[in-house]
Amino acid sequence: MLAIFAVQLTLAVLVTSVFACIQYRPLLFFSSGHTNNWAVLVCTSRFWFNYRHVANTLSVYRSVKRLGIPDSHIVLMLADDMACNHRNPKPATVFSHKNMELNVYGDDVEVDYRGYEVTVENFLRVLTGRLPPSTPRSKRLLSDDRSNILIYLTGHGGNGFLKFQDSEEISNVELADAFEQMWQKRRYNELLFIIDTCQGASMYERFYSPNLMALASSQVGEDSLSHQPDLAIGVHLMDRYTFYLLEFLEDIHPSSKANMNDLFKVCPKSQCVSTPGHRTDLFLRDPGSALITDFFGSVRKVEITMETINLTEPIQQTYSYVDQLPVSEIIHQKPKQKDWHPPDGFILGLWTLILLVFFKTYGMKHLKHIF
Amino acid sequence: IIVGVPLWWRTTETYRAWLPVSQINELSNLQLQLSAEVEVVFARGTVTPEQQKKVPLTQIQDEEHTVDEDTALRYRYETKYRTATIMEEDALNQPTAAEADLSLHTLSESPCGSLVVYVIPESSSLLPEDMDVYVGQRRTALLRIGAQMRVGKTLDQLLAHLEPRIKQVLQVMSFSHTDISAALSDRVRLSPGNKESIADSMRTFKSSPGYEITFSLLNPDPKSHRLHWDIEGAVQTYIQPLLTKLASVANFSIDSQTLYYAMLGVNPRFDSSLSAYTLHSDSLAHVINPVEARLGSNAASSNPVLNFLLYVPDAHHSPLYIHDRKKQEVPSNAFHSPRWGGIMVYNVNGFYGPEAVFPVDVNINMAKVMGVFLAQLRLLLGVQSSTAPSGFLVAPCGSNGLADWELDRLMWSRSVENVATATTTITSLAQLLEQIGNIVINDNIAEQVSSAVTSLQLAVAELETGNLRFALQYSKEAILASERAFFDPSLLHLLYFPDDQKFAIYIPLFLPMCVPILLSLLKIVSDARQKRREKQAKKD
Numbered sequence: 001m002l003a004i005f006a007v008q009l010t011l012a013v014l015v016t017s018v019f020a021c022i023q024y025r026p027l028l029f030f031s032s033g034h035t036n037n038w039a040v041l042v043c044t045s046r047f048w049f050n051y052r053h054v055a056n057t058l059s060v061y062r063s064v065k066r067l068g069i070p071d072s073h074i075v076l077m078l079a080d081d082m083a084c085n086h087r088n089p090k091p092a093t094v095f096s097h098k099n100m101e102l103n104v105y106g107d108d109v110e111v112d113y114r115g116y117e118v119t120v121e122n123f124l125r126v127l128t129g130r131l132p133p134s135t136p137r138s139k140r141l142l143s144d145d146r147s148n149i150l151i152y153l154t155g156h157g158g159n160g161f162l163k164f165q166d167s168e169e170i171s172n173v174e175l176a177d178a179f180e181q182m183w184q185k186r187r188y189n190e191l192l193f194i195i196d197t198c199q200g201a202s203m204y205e206r207f208y209s210p211n212l213m214a215l216a217s218s219q220v221g222e223d224s225l226s227h228q229p230d231l232a233i234g235v236h237l238m239d240r241y242t243f244y245l246l247e248f249l250e251d252i253h254p255s256s257k258a259n260m261n262d263l264f265k266v267c268p269k270s271q272c273v274s275t276p277g278h279r280t281d282l283f284l285r286d287p288g289s290a291l292i293t294d295f296f297g298s299v300r301k302v303e304i305t306m307e308t309i310n311l312t313e314p315i316q317q318t319y320s321y322v323d324q325l326p327v328s329e330i331i332h333q334k335p336k337q338k339d340w341h342p343p344d345g346f347i348l349g350l351w352t353l354i355l356l357v358f359f360k361t362y363g364m365k366h367l368k369h370i371f
Numbered sequence: 372i373i374v375g376v377p378l379w380w381r382t383t384e385t386y387r388a389w390l391p392v393s394q395i396n397e398l399s400n401l402q403l404q405l406s407a408e409v410e411v412v413f414a415r416g417t418v419t420p421e422q423q424k425k426v427p428l429t430q431i432q433d434e435e436h437t438v439d440e441d442t443a444l445r446y447r448y449e450t451k452y453r454t455a456t457i458m459e460e461d462a463l464n465q466p467t468a469a470e471a472d473l474s475l476h477t478l479s480e481s482p483c484g485s486l487v488v489y490v491i492p493e494s495s496s497l498l499p500e501d502m503d504v505y506v507g508q509r510r511t512a513l514l515r516i517g518a519q520m521r522v523g524k525t526l527d528q529l530l531a532h533l534e535p536r537i538k539q540v541l542q543v544m545s546f547s548h549t550d551i552s553a554a555l556s557d558r559v560r561l562s563p564g565n566k567e568s569i570a571d572s573m574r575t576f577k578s579s580p581g582y583e584i585t586f587s588l589l590n591p592d593p594k595s596h597r598l599h600w601d602i603e604g605a606v607q608t609y610i611q612p613l614l615t616k617l618a619s620v621a622n623f624s625i626d627s628q629t630l631y632y633a634m635l636g637v638n639p640r641f642d643s644s645l646s647a648y649t650l651h652s653d654s655l656a657h658v659i660n661p662v663e664a665r666l667g668s669n670a671a672s673s674n675p676v677l678n679f680l681l682y683v684p685d686a687h688h689s690p691l692y693i694h695d696r697k698k699q700e701v702p703s704n705a706f707h708s709p710r711w712g713g714i715m716v717y718n719v720n721g722f723y724g725p726e727a728v729f730p731v732d733v734n735i736n737m738a739k740v741m742g743v744f745l746a747q748l749r750l751l752l753g754v755q756s757s758t759a760p761s762g763f764l765v766a767p768c769g770s771n772g773l774a775d776w777e778l779d780r781l782m783w784s785r786s787v788e789n790v791a792t793a794t795t796t797i798t799s800l801a802q803l804l805e806q807i808g809n810i811v812i813n814d815n816i817a818e819q820v821s822s823a824v825t826s827l828q829l830a831v832a833e834l835e836t837g838n839l840r841f842a843l844q845y846s847k848e849a850i851l852a853s854e855r856a857f858f859d860p861s862l863l864h865l866l867y868f869p870d871d872q873k874f875a876i877y878i879p880l881f882l883p884m885c886v887p888i889l890l891s892l893l894k895i896v897s898d899a900r901q902k903r904r905e906k907q908a909k910k911d
Contacts, residue, residue, distance in 0.1 A: 035573055035710045068660040072668065124863060132860045142673055144577055145557070146710065177807070184799040185857065186557055254657055302655045303574070304695050305705040305713060305750075309772060311609055311742045 034148040034189045037298040038141060039064045039074045042123060044155030044164045046080035046115075051235040052226050054082040055094050056154045056196055056242040058104040063249040064150065067297030075126055075141055077113035079155075079165055089233055096238050096246060098230040112139050120170045127151075127178045129187065145186035150194070150295045154242065157197030159220055160205075176206040183209040190283070192295040196241045198223040201277040213283040213290070215263065217241035218274035225273050240272045252292050254299060260287040385809060388817035392801055394824050399441060399798040401558070403787065406447040406837035407545045408485040411537065414455045414463050416492035417516050422526045427453050430530075438552060442791075446548075448541065449837075452530070455489070463489065463513075468497045469766060472507035481510040484779055484839035486544055488512045488537060503762040504540060509775045512540050539760050544776040546783040554788040558795050574709035575753035578788045580851060581622040581674040582752075584610075585712075586744070587666060588735075589633040592685030596719060597730045600681070602627045605737035609745060612771030616778060617752070619843060620785055624674075628667070635682065636661035639691055648684070648691045650716075655693070655706050658714065677751055678712030679744045681735070689720035705743045713747035715740060745772045754781055782843050789846035790830055796853040797823055810863075816856050823852035 041064070043057035061076055083094050083105045094105040113122055125131050126141050143149055155162055161169040182188055193214040195203050200216030207214065217224040217239065226236035227243045238246075244267040252258055264278050264287070280287045293299050418426060434446040455463070462474035481487050491497060491513055498505055498515050505513040514536055542548075553572050576582065586606070590598050606625055614623045635658050639648035650658075668676050684691040693701045693716060707713035717740060723731045749755050749768075754777050759765050768774045797820065804810055830845035 033573070035708075068657075070660065070664045072663070121863060125860070128863075129858050130860050130863055131858075137668060137671075137673060140673060144675075144710075146573060181803065184803070185796065254660075298660055300656050300659045300708045300711065301573075302652070302659075302706050302708050303570075304652060304693065304701050305703045305707050305715075305743060305747055306701075307746050307755075308703045308705075308742045309745045309749075309768065311738045311745070311770075 033146065034294065035146040035301060036143075037069050037073060037148050037150070037295065038143045039069055039150040039152070040077075040126065040141060041074065041150075041152045042077040042118065042154070043079055044118065044153065044162060046165060048080075048082070048085055048087045049235055050080070050155075051082050051094075051233070052238050053154045054078055054080065055096055055104060055238045057152065058094055058109070059096050059102075059238070059242060059246040060152050060194075060249075061109070062104050062106060063246065063252075064296055067249075067252065067293060068254055069296075069298040071108075071110040072138065073298070074110070075113070075139070076109075076111050077118045077123065077126075078111050078115075079118040080115065087234075095230070095233070096243065098228060098232075098237060110138070116165070118165060120164050120168050120174075123164070123170065124174065124178050128181045129185070141187070143187050146189050147187070148190045148192070148295050149188045150192050152194045152196075153203075154196040154239070157195070157199060157203065159199050159202045162195070162197060162203060172203045172206045175203060176208060179207060179212060180209045183211075190285075190290075190294070194245075196224060196239050200224065201279075204279050207279070207282060210282055211284055212279075213260065213287065214279040216277045217267070217272070219277050222274040241267050241274075241276060244271055249292075249296065252296065254293060254297050256291075256293060258292045260290045260292070263292060385811045387804075387810075387812040388814045390801060390804065390812065390817055390820055391824055392805075394828075395797055395801045395820075398794050398824065398827060401442045401791070401794055401831075402445070403443070403790065403831065404445040404447060404835040405546060405551070405783065405787070406449065406835060407541060408837060409448060409450045409537065409541065410481075410485070410487045411450060411452045411533070412455045412459065412487060412489045413452070414489055414491050414495075415460055416494070417490045418454065418526075418529070422529065423454055425526050436548060436552075438555060442555060442558060444548075444551060446546075450537070459489070463491060463495075463497070465497075468505040468507075468513055468764070471497055471513065472505070472509070472511060472766065475507075475511055476509045483782070484545075484837055486510050486512065486541070486776070488514050488540055490514050490516055490533065492516060498764065501762065502764040504536065504764065506540070506544060506759070506763060506765045506776070507774075508766050508769045510544070510779070512544065514540065539763075543759055543763065543765075545779060550780070550784050551787050554784040555791045557788065558791040570709075571753070574750060576675050576677070576710055576751060578785050578792070578850070579621060579675055580847060581624065581672065583669055583672065583674050583676045584623055584625045584748075585666065585668070585676060585678050586625070586627040587678065587680045588627075588629045589662070589680055589682045590629065590631050591634050591683075592687075593631050593730065595686035595729045595731065596683060597732050598629075598683055598719075598735060599732065600735040600740075601737055605741050609738070609741040609772070610748070613745065613748070613773050616771055616773050617781075619840060620778075620781060624669070624672075626669070630665060633662055633665055633682075639684075639688055645692070648688050650691065650693050651698075652693070652695050652706075659708055659711065675710075676712075677748065679747065680712070680714040681740055682714060682716050683719055683733075683735075684716065686720070686729070690718035691716050692718075703743050703746075705747065707747045707750065710751070712751070713744060715743050749773070752781070753784065754778075779839065782839050786830065786834060786839070786842045786846045789843075789850045790827060790834075793823060793827055793846065793849040793853045796850075796857050797827070800853070800857050811861065813859075813861055816859050816862065819852045819856035819859070823849050823856060826852060 039061075041057050041061050043053045045053045057076070057078060061074065064074060065071070082088060083092050090100075092105065093100075093103045096102050096104050113126075126139070129141065131140055141149075153162060155164070157163060160172045163169050179191065182191075188211070190211045191213070193204060193207075193212060195215070196217040197203075198218060199220050199222065201219045204212075204214035204216060218241075225240050227238045227240045229236045248263070248266045260280075264276075267276055269275050283290075413423075413426060429452070430450045432448045432450070434448075436444045436446075438444060458478055459475065462478060463471050465471040465474055475487075475489070487510060489511065493516050495515060497513060503515045503517075507513070514533070517532060556572060586602055588598060588600055588602075590596060606627075610625070614625075617623070635650075637650065637654040637657050639650050641647075642649045662680065663678075666678055666680075693704050693706060695701055703715070704717070705713060705715035717735060719731075719733045719735075722733050749772065754773060766774070768777065800820070804812060826845045826849035830842050830849055833839075833842035833845060
């Protein structure tokens with residue numbers, strides 16, 4: 001344990017010394033290497049008494065939206081509907097604290113996977129991108145190699161697994177394999193994985209792909225506890241770790257410079273009762289140089305457009321009527337040459353002559369029959 | 372056992388169609404050869420008559436680079452030297468370089484991927500004093516011979532003098548090692564090079580078979596401004612020619628929309644010295660997010676979207692100017708975000724006086740707007756090349772926004788990028804399928820993989836021979852097939868079964884069965900042994 005700590009310390013010193021010269025760069029452009037942000041927020045448990053898991057996920061959703069990530073870049077998976085649940089004494093609201101000052105449900109929640117659609121299979125399909133072609137854009141994770149992704153999971157878990165919907169579970173090996181497939185296809189630049197379940201640290205033990213940072217609310221063998229119940233609503237409203245995480249995030253604004261080291265200090269044992277853990281050995285940058293807004297917010301890099309192309313307006317072609325029809329030609333046209341036909345009565349006279357000659361030679365009596 | 376065991380094996384195995392694994396392993400080791408053809412034409416006055424007799428000759432040069440242990444690049448330059456024909460001499464006699472370029476183009480058209488360099492004498496007036504090279508709009512360049520070649524030298528010395536310049540021309544107009552190695556970034560994780568190359572690779576969209584372009588007009592103040600923009604006509608006149616030229620690279624679909632009451636997320640500051648509102652470059656980063664939530668996108672396709680926004684400030688915040696870091700006004704009044712799109716601020720307060728009756732009808736000058744959007748589009752698609760070396764004069768791109776050699780550059784880097792991405796996809800898919808034994812491989816996936824492998828081999832072959840257009844086409848087919856195979860929905864592996872769980876399934880079934888079998892086997896063995904003992908006892 002100490003040896004690992006010593007190695008990490010020397011590594012951190014080396015990395016910071018390398019990055020010291022880079023800090024002189026004026027442009028913020030290159031420090032993180034990402035151009036867009038995505039978030040995959042999953043609540044895996046259903047039933048009214050798991051109200052706190054939905055509240056957890058919605059509070060992270062709220063922070064992430066407030067700090068700038070648009071709905072088109074958030075995949076929100078909620079296994080059950082608490083705001084409109086029959087048992088909710090305050091419908092259309094999900095509160096995070098019993099003094100009810102913060103309604104994390106809000107006005108514009110966009111849930112992408114709801115109810116029974118939240119399954120292990122769908123979750124893995126979203127991560128790896130293996131969705132059927134008919135899936136709409138809002139249900140896909142369309143990240144590229146310059147995306148920073150935040151993945152937040154909450155629910156009931158155990159040593160090495162996380163329970164989905166009371167009937168199936170996802171193991172830490174499957175999760176690690178899914179991340180490796182994402183890395184192979186370069187679907188992320190950096191990934192922050194946060195999990196708030198019992199024995200959450202076991203879920204990130206098996207990760208082996210680069211550029212992953214993981215946080216968990218409790219170590220193996222410990223349970224994550226919930227914060228406090230509300231007697232009016234009748235259930236526990238939020239889990240301790242996410243409650244203090246939400247408190248921390250409420251102080252962050254889009255141009256904040258708080259870094260990951262501050263995030264690791266959220267919810268110490270005195271407040272959380274369990275010991276939160278984190279894992280940064282797979283992360284290539286120093287966690288102190290990674291800003292909170294690198295994952296939770298969406299600060300865009302911008303460049304001033306220095307060049308323009310000179311385009312001229314096309315000359316408007318106005319046609320005058322004179323030009324459209326060749327009037328002068330029409331007026332001065334020569335009459336057309338008709339074909340020559342013989343005069344009209346000519347053919348009639350010809351046939352009469354032939355008949356007369358005929359009847360003359362063969363006798364006049366035939367002529368009587370005709371006339 | 373004879374019947375049962377094979378039956379059990381067949382019913383529990385997963386269907387895996389055959390994959391060309393050996394060919395895929397061959398592909399993982401990528402040896403790319405890029406060939407470019409250059410024709411160097413000597414105009415009158417650059418070669419002496421004795422040199423002229425020896426001039427029709429061809430040289431082939433190879434340059435090898437090893438990128439990492441799996442990837443090697445070889446650049447082959449085939450240079451043909453000849454003297455100019457009478458018609459070309461006439462064309463070169465034009466007063467300016469641009470006109471010479473135009474008349475040279477009417478004589479002959481170089482095929483895709485090749486270049487023609489005309490060497491003109493030092494005394495020629497086509498180029499300004501300090502410039503040596505003029506890069507035209509098509510695939511020609513004019514190179515002025517240096518002063519030291521004034522006195523007669525041998526042909527070899529002349530060629531040696533010209534070679535570094537010709538190499539620079541090739542790097543600007545065809546491909547350079549930095550561009551190609553940047554295109555390989557999917558395959559090779561390179562340590563960051565210089566600032567410019569990182570910025571370029573972060574800014575340009577990755578190669579994709581199609582893109583969607585959306586033009587949006589943001590009108591935060593419809594009560595004051597009634598905006599009219601002829602977007603259809605403007606797209607047809609200015610943007611469509613560029614997209615038609617790029618048709619071999621990707622498909623583009625364009626749509627447009629108007630958004631009302633869309634505000635900027637930041638408050639501009641009033642600058643009394645300019646009596647205008649200003650937006651500082653630091654606050655530009657926060658402009659995009661609030662707007663992006665309201666921009667729609669085509670739900671049916673998963674193609675990357677390029678957004679171009681035209682923002683007309685409301686009457687109370689007009690005019691609005693963008694200032695860069697040095698507090699200087701930006702002439703284009705526009706900014707862009709890498710891999711997203713661009714925003715331009717268009718001030719309309721100049722169109723009406725203070726006594727105007729609101730709402731005012733405003734016709735937007737689409738030529739000015741499209742000039743900015745076209746420049747941003749070029750940057751985002753990766754057409755814009757890095758700054759040219761010293762002594763180079765680059766002609767402005769033509770009316771369709773793209774010079775032929777810029778298209779060639781784009782085609783080179785896209786082909787290499789597609790080949791690199793397709794090879795990594797196929798090799799990682801093969802690796803994945805080998806590792807996880809539980810995945811079912813259907814016939815259609817095997818078909819896609821085979822067709823991807825064939826297309827890749829063809830693409831690499833075409834790149835070797837220098838047929839750029841075919842190489843790009845095959846590389847696009849390869850990418851489509853490999854992506855379809857990798858992202859096929861049926862490839863989700865069956866849920867993970869650790870070994871101890873497998874035992875847990877089989878033991879309750881087989882243990883009760885095995886117990887009597889084992890016991891009876893033991894009984895048979897002990898009976899046989901007893902019989903043998905009895906036989907022996909009898910014998911004795």
